[in-house]
Structures are given as structure tokens and as C-alpha cells.
Amino acid sequence: MNEQTPHTPSRRKVLRTTAAAGTGLGIGALGSVNAEAATGTAPATPPEAATTTVPRRLGATMAGVPFTGRSTVRVGLIGLGNRGNGMIGLYLALPWVRVVAVCDPVREKAERAAAKVVAAGQPAPAVYTKGEEDYENLCARSDIDFVHVATPWDSHFPIARAAMLAGKHVGVECPVAMRLEELWSLVDLSEQTRRHCMQLENCCYGRNEMRVLRMAHAGKFGTILHGAGAYNHDLRGLMFSPTYYEGPWRRLWHTRLKGDLYPNHGFGPVANYMDINRGDRAVSISSFGTPALGLAEYREEHMPAGDPSWKETYIGSDRTISLVQTAKGRVIRLEHDVSTPHPYSRINSLGGTRGVFEDYPARIYLEPDHKDDQWADFSAYAGEFDHWLWKEHANPPGGHGGMDYIMVYRLMQCMRLGLPPDFDVYDAATWTAPVPLSHASIKAKGAPQEIPDFTRGEWRKARSGVDSVKPA
Known part of the structure; x- marks a missing residue:
């Protein structure tokens, strides 16, 4: 079941209103701030701390907001290196979880991940390997409920952003972003899209x-x-x-x-x-x-x-x-x-x-x-x-x-039963x-x-x- 509803704001509206909140932080429009992050390249200068002025809330709080329950949780994994590849088996160990799609610019890694899914008795997942931004096509699928991000740190923010704008809940390996203004943007996007963005903190x-x-x-x-x-x-x-x-x-x-x-x-x-x-x-x-x-x-x-x-x-x-x-x-x-x-x-x-x-x-x-x-x-x-x-x-x-399994089990359990996540x-x-x-x-x-x-x-x-x- 896709949770996109008529009440979910459009991608264009979210980008416009979040950019407006950004000006209150002294960080400019969202698109210009994150242009280099969206390319997957590292920042040329260190991400300094921006002003901590609290912008006005553009959506209701996500604190305590439950997932919509579902009988099967459909997952897409982005980033299939050491961490991402190691997590696939944990999702496959849960009978109510299906791995629908995998993504990595290194084709061999994506194909290895897909083979694990098939070996576990699930249908072959869609494979996305066409460059650094093919994750956007994975996020755009209508048959994914949750996106797991296990990529280099500088790409965490743009991928989490793309997932929420596409109506998906998203879990990101540590750290969730590298700049203060990116953290505020993720908060704003979660509140506006009504999608959870979680740090996958196994510890x-x-x-x-x-x-x-x-x-x-x-x-x-x-x-x-x-x-x-x-x-x-x-x-x-x-x-x-x-x-x-x-x-x-x-x-x-x-x-x-x-x-x-x-x-x-x-x-x-x-x-x-x-x-x-x-x-x-x-x-x-x-x-x-x-x-x-x-x-x-x-x-x-x-x-x-x-x-x-x-x-x-x-x-x-x-x-x-x-x-x-x-x-x-x-x-x-x-x-x-x-x-x-x-x-x-x-x-x-x-x-x-x-x-x-x-x-x-x-x-x-x-x-x-x-x-x-x-x-x-x-x-x-x-x-x-x-x-x-x-x-x-x-x-x-x-x-x-x-602890990795306990984390995955509990998150998927919350999604299946329609409970709030343990952290947000x-x-x-x-x-x-x-x-x-x-x-x-x-x-x-x-x-x-x-x-x-x-x-x-x-x-x-x-x-x-x-x-x-x-x-x-």
C-alpha cells in the first residue's frame, strides 16, 4: 500500500516552502544550498555551523506519528558496499519484508545483492546502476515503502531528500547529513511530506x-x-x-x-x-x-x-x-x-x-x-x-x-503494525x-x-x- 495521499504536498510545493524556511536560517534557497550535495561530490569547503535560529514550522510535528500499517513492507536499498551488502540478509530474514529494488553505481555490487534476494526465494529485485543519481529512479517507484541509505556520507542528504519527496520513509546510516542547514532541511521535509527520516543507529x-x-x-x-x-x-x-x-x-x-x-x-x-x-x-x-x-x-x-x-x-x-x-x-x-x-x-x-x-x-x-x-x-x-x-x-x-538485526526487526515491525518509530x-x-x-x-x-x-x-x-x- 502506497501511503501517498491527496494531503501529501507536491514536490514543487515542498521545494518552494522549504527554501523559504532556509532563508530564515541564512542558508538561501534549498536548491542552491544543496546543488553540490546532489551531485554526490564532497563540499569544497568545510560545512561550517550556520545560525541556529529556529524557522517557523511548515508542517505538523512528526514526533509520535505512527506508520500506516501494512501486511508486507517493501524495501529499496541504496548503496551496496560493506554496510549495505551486509544488511540485505537481515531484511530477507523477515517473512513480512520484501526487497523490491537495489541500487549502486558499481554494477557488480548491485548484481551480487540481487542474487542474494533471489537465493532467499524472493522475486528478482529491480537493479539501478546507471550512474551516481540513479537512486532517484528507485525512489520514484510506487511499490516501495522504505528506503535504506548506505552510501558515502556526502550523499546521505540528497538521497534522503529524494526519498521523502517521492513519498517514501527513509533510514540513513550514520551520520544523516554533514551540514547544519541540511539537518534543518530534513526536519522540514519530514514534517511536510509526512514521511519519517530516521538515523539507522544500531548501537x-x-x-x-x-x-x-x-x-x-x-x-x-x-x-x-x-x-x-x-x-x-x-x-x-x-x-x-x-x-x-x-x-x-x-x-x-x-x-x-x-x-x-x-x-x-x-x-x-x-x-x-x-x-x-x-x-x-x-x-x-x-x-x-x-x-x-x-x-x-x-x-x-x-x-x-x-x-x-x-x-x-x-x-x-x-x-x-x-x-x-x-x-x-x-x-x-x-x-x-x-x-x-x-x-x-x-x-x-x-x-x-x-x-x-x-x-x-x-x-x-x-x-x-x-x-x-x-x-x-x-x-x-x-x-x-x-x-x-x-x-x-x-x-x-x-x-x-x-544489534543490526534487532534494529531492522524493530523498525520493520513498527512499519508492519502501524506503530511510531522508536526514533525520528x-x-x-x-x-x-x-x-x-x-x-x-x-x-x-x-x-x-x-x-x-x-x-x-x-x-x-x-x-x-x-x-x-x-x-x-
Whole structure:
């Protein structure tokens, strides 16, 4: 069932009215702002933080808006590299989901994805491989309900925009966009088209993260005071690999931005613990960065003379540390480091007046359960506080410890049953805002940057999120 209705505004009207909202942000008409993004090319200059003036709402809020229920959810996947190709099997594992179309400018990748669909017993999907913008033809199909975007970061915004304008709900891999004005545009488009635009933040569905979330909501930590999240992951070898990524696009972002390029994995779970956009709000961010030395040193040790990477000048801080303040006075610490050697960690910490949890490794200390300043076994809380999704799917398939499957299962379940999504465009914009804002703060020697209220005041209202009730 296609959800396009007579009440859905036309593409022309959305473009016109969203451009009008853009002038209130000082960003000009939508088309001119995103002309280079629509080509799939990276910006020539770093995406600076724009003014955070809140434009008037051009459509009703999307907070708490349910999907239209359907017996079968029809999916189109755009971007079939490492991430996109790895996600196909998770959709195919759900009997009420059909993969209708796949898209990638590299034909071999699209054909490999299509073969997986056929091998799973579904009809052969339509294949779109005619250039960087063939995704528009996929989005224009009338038999797609949801579009999954797993492409290089600079193309996330134009593809999400095209999907919503074509009447599709869209989920985007992290980060959802790279510029503040693009985040506002996605919010406006979601509200006008009445289509959800979601950050596909798998870490929100990690078993530990969901257990901490339920414990926080049950009051086990007392009054929440602080949290921390990170993406500390040594990616030097992958970023210089000639085959892992399709070209050097990810490494090149380190020549353009000084700040946190990938805040979502750390920010999303902690934002859920604190009910950000559901009773509290992130209001400002102050960021600090180290010198950019790691990638250049790795290149010197591992890359031959004449390699194209020798033409690159890296400015991205090897480690970025940001402090986010919330409306209730709580503090969130974010870290990002993909350029130096260290074990993987998302930190994933939460503290309150009754105790603290820290991950990597998982450990907990709560009063009155624990004493003598000794960390306790976090697994002892599994029986009481594991989320129903993890109790129902104790050994989920797929990567990242099963969180990818849990995320896909829950999103597709919400679409099938006509439930609101666990998170929405406001969460996507908030969790991604540190990308441009941390860059601006570091350039300003740590000066605080305002995080916009993308909800336009709706954050004051309590509502459900990832800590969901199991459907009947």
C-alpha cells in the first residue's frame, strides 16, 4: 500500500516552502544550498555551523506519528558496499519484508545483492546502476515503502531528500547529513511530506545499551547526572586500503573537518538514557581536538611514494573530546578517534546519584546493591532488565553482536503494525549536529556552540522511544 495521499504536498510545493524556511536560517534557497550535495561530490569547503535560529514550522510535528500499517513492507536499498551488502540478509530474514529494488553505481555490487534476494526465494529485485543519481529512479517507484541509505556520507542528504519527496520513509546510516542547514532541511521535509527520516543507529539496540536504558528508566541510577559515549576505533588500515571503501571518501573527510565526524554511535544511546527530545534537550556543545598526526604518520610508514594519499593534508583532530550540556543541566562527554592505535571502545557510560555503569568492559556499581568501592557483575541484571527484544531474540543473526538485526526487526515491525518509530528525524538531527558544531567549536578554541531545538519545543513532552512496550 502506497501511503501517498491527496494531503501529501507536491514536490514543487515542498521545494518552494522549504527554501523559504532556509532563508530564515541564512542558508538561501534549498536548491542552491544543496546543488553540490546532489551531485554526490564532497563540499569544497568545510560545512561550517550556520545560525541556529529556529524557522517557523511548515508542517505538523512528526514526533509520535505512527506508520500506516501494512501486511508486507517493501524495501529499496541504496548503496551496496560493506554496510549495505551486509544488511540485505537481515531484511530477507523477515517473512513480512520484501526487497523490491537495489541500487549502486558499481554494477557488480548491485548484481551480487540481487542474487542474494533471489537465493532467499524472493522475486528478482529491480537493479539501478546507471550512474551516481540513479537512486532517484528507485525512489520514484510506487511499490516501495522504505528506503535504506548506505552510501558515502556526502550523499546521505540528497538521497534522503529524494526519498521523502517521492513519498517514501527513509533510514540513513550514520551520520544523516554533514551540514547544519541540511539537518534543518530534513526536519522540514519530514514534517511536510509526512514521511519519517530516521538515523539507522544500531548501537541504540545493543544488548548492554538497552539494558542500561531500562535500568535508567526504572530509577536504578537515581537522578541521572552524566553520561559518555564514543567512537574510538582504529580505522587507519581500512581508510588507506585500496579495496575496503569505494575510493578514499572517508579518509578525505579528515582533510575537511577538525571535529567529531561520527558522533552517533556514542551520542544516540546516552541521549536515550536521558530522554533527550523526550523530556530533556541537548542545548550546547564545547569541543576540543588534538593535533592531526596519526594519519600522516601511518601514511609515511605504510604507503608507497606516489600514492594519491600523499597529496592530502589532514586537519581532523586525532582525538576529539566534546562536552554536551542538556536543558536539565546534565553533561554528556563524546569522544572520536579513528586515527591512532587503541582498542575499540564506545565508552557507553551512565552515572547518577545512586551509582554508575561503564562499558568496555561492562561493569556497574549501584547503591544499595554494591559496596566497598568494588565493581560488580553487570550480567546479574540481565534477567530483570534485558529488553523484551533481546529476550525474544536471544541469539540474533547478523553483525555487531546482533544489534543490526534487532534494529531492522524493530523498525520493520513498527512499519508492519502501524506503530511510531522508536526514533525520528529530530533524533537524527540532534545526534548528528556535533559533526558541524564540534568543528566550529574547535576552530573557536572550544567556544560553546548552540545545538538547535529541532523539535521546536516538542522535547518538553514525554513520549516513548527505544524503551518500548512489546506489541500485543
